[in-house]
Amino acid sequence: MPTTTSALSVPSAGAPFEVVQLERRDLRDDDVRIDVAFAGICHSDIHTVRDEWGAAHYPIVTGHEIAGTVAAVGDAVTRYKVGDRVGVGCLVDSCTECEACKNGQEQFCTKPSVGTYNSKGYDGQWTDGGYSQQIVVTERMVLRIPDGIGLDEAAPLLCAGITTYSPLKRWGAGPGKKVAVVGVGGLGHMGVKIAAAMDADVTTLSRSMDKADDAVALGASRHIATSDAEAMKAARGSFDIIVNTVSADLDTEAYLRLLKPFGALVNVGLPTNPYSVRPFNLIGGNKVLTGSQIGGIAETQEMLDFCAEHGIAATVETLDASDPATIDAAYDKVVAGGVRYRYVIDTSTITPSA
Numbered sequence: 001m002p003t004t005t006s007a008l009s010v011p012s013a014g015a016p017f018e019v020v021q022l023e024r025r026d027l028r029d030d031d032v033r034i035d036v037a038f039a040g041i042c043h044s045d046i047h048t049v050r051d052e053w054g055a056a057h058y059p060i061v062t063g064h065e066i067a068g069t070v071a072a073v074g075d076a077v078t079r080y081k082v083g084d085r086v087g088v089g090c091l092v093d094s095c096t097e098c099e100a101c102k103n104g105q106e107q108f109c110t111k112p113s114v115g116t117y118n119s120k121g122y123d124g125q126w127t128d129g130g131y132s133q134q135i136v137v138t139e140r141m142v143l144r145i146p147d148g149i150g151l152d153e154a155a156p157l158l159c160a161g162i163t164t165y166s167p168l169k170r171w172g173a174g175p176g177k178k179v180a181v182v183g184v185g186g187l188g189h190m191g192v193k194i195a196a197a198m199d200a201d202v203t204t205l206s207r208s209m210d211k212a213d214d215a216v217a218l219g220a221s222r223h224i225a226t227s228d229a230e231a232m233k234a235a236r237g238s239f240d241i242i243v244n245t246v247s248a249d250l251d252t253e254a255y256l257r258l259l260k261p262f263g264a265l266v267n268v269g270l271p272t273n274p275y276s277v278r279p280f281n282l283i284g285g286n287k288v289l290t291g292s293q294i295g296g297i298a299e300t301q302e303m304l305d306f307c308a309e310h311g312i313a314a315t316v317e318t319l320d321a322s323d324p325a326t327i328d329a330a331y332d333k334v335v336a337g338g339v340r341y342r343y344v345i346d347t348s349t350i351t352p353s354a
């Protein structure tokens with residue numbers, strides 16, 4: 001029998017959240033049913049709910065930073081048992097057969113992969129995400145949350161954590177490397193913690209000095225306000241790797257200028273306008289302008305284990321969702337740059353309307 005679960009849903013673009021009853025599929029042999037404890041609010045949820053990317057399917061239940069415990073397992077499940085602490089990120093299925101899947105890069109599955117929400121599953125059903133009390137996911141896409149990381153502070157690792165860990169690793173963050181993180185938000189604050197744990201020297205670039213003390217506490221050695229033209233000039237040519245996590249358009253050339261020769265500007269923020277770069281500003285210094293999309297399942301587990309080993313996790317503010325308007329207000333606050341540094345919804349507070 002399918003199970004019914006309470007969830008926070010948006011009926012149309014920009015409409016307020018409301019509580020709905022969602023049907024989760026009956027367990028297939030390889031499925032895990034998870035009691036969701038916490039779901040992080042990623043800016044991608046906001047872009048989607050507000051239809052800023054233009055491909056949202058309503059009604060929609062967002063949330064792809066999911067942490068909870070296993071409630072039930074299908075007959076063929078071998079990796080998880082009832083009570084295990086688990087997480088789910090941005091992916092809930094992939095074909096397993098294409099080159100990307102075989103390389104552990106399920107996010108690039110050519111079938112393509114199935115997203116946790118706003119995505120059509122291989123069974124033809126639209127997926128609904130983690131702002132809900134239960135979710136059913138094939139065990140291949142379920143992650144183990146290491147002991148020592150609380151479920152609330154673990155949830156954001158499933159997107160913000162892997163989205164910053166993967167490019168930092170790929171571009172060689174480590175001892176002797178100077179890393180800049182642009183935007184100290186959900187992704188950005190994890191980028192700082194992870195790059196510092198990799199023993200890189202980290203600088204944060206933010207619109208103002210408001211987050212300067214926090215940035216140092218997160219692991220940065222210095223903080224630059226991007227509004228300070230002199231400080232930006234002084235930082236030219238100084239970074240090996242820049243991870244841009246900003247959710248809005250930025251002047252790409254201003255950040256390319258901050259790279260050393262052969263340095264890489266990795267964009268993970270997802271506004272919709274094109275980048276504008278004159279060839280001379282990329283070619284001078286053999287600079288790399290690139291992007292990075294989440295990470296595969298094995299790398300996500302590696303990131304979780306890395307965080308546990310280094311004693312890091314997300315810095316969270318927990319939201320009580322008994323009034324769904326709290327989530328609407330939280331979205332506004334994220335957009336205004338007011339969250340320190342990731343909201344997580346306590347899904348046990350989602351209350352069915354009378």
Ligand code: NAP
Nearest residue numbers: 043044183184185186187206207246247248269270293294
């Ligand atoms: P977030 O918590 O809102 O953080 C974004 C940060 O960008 C803010 O804290 C702010 O930092 C800065 N910012 C916001 N508006 C700005 C503006 N108008 N001008 C300059 N800076 C601005 O968002 P998030 O959850 O970290 O997500 C960031 C972006 O990454 C989103 O676009 C999201 O969709 C995308 N994303 C991509 C992937 C991927 O796979 N590539 C995965 C997840 C999310 P300061 O206050 O420090 O300036």
Ligand code: ZN
Nearest residue numbers: 042044159160
């Ligand atoms: Zn996300």
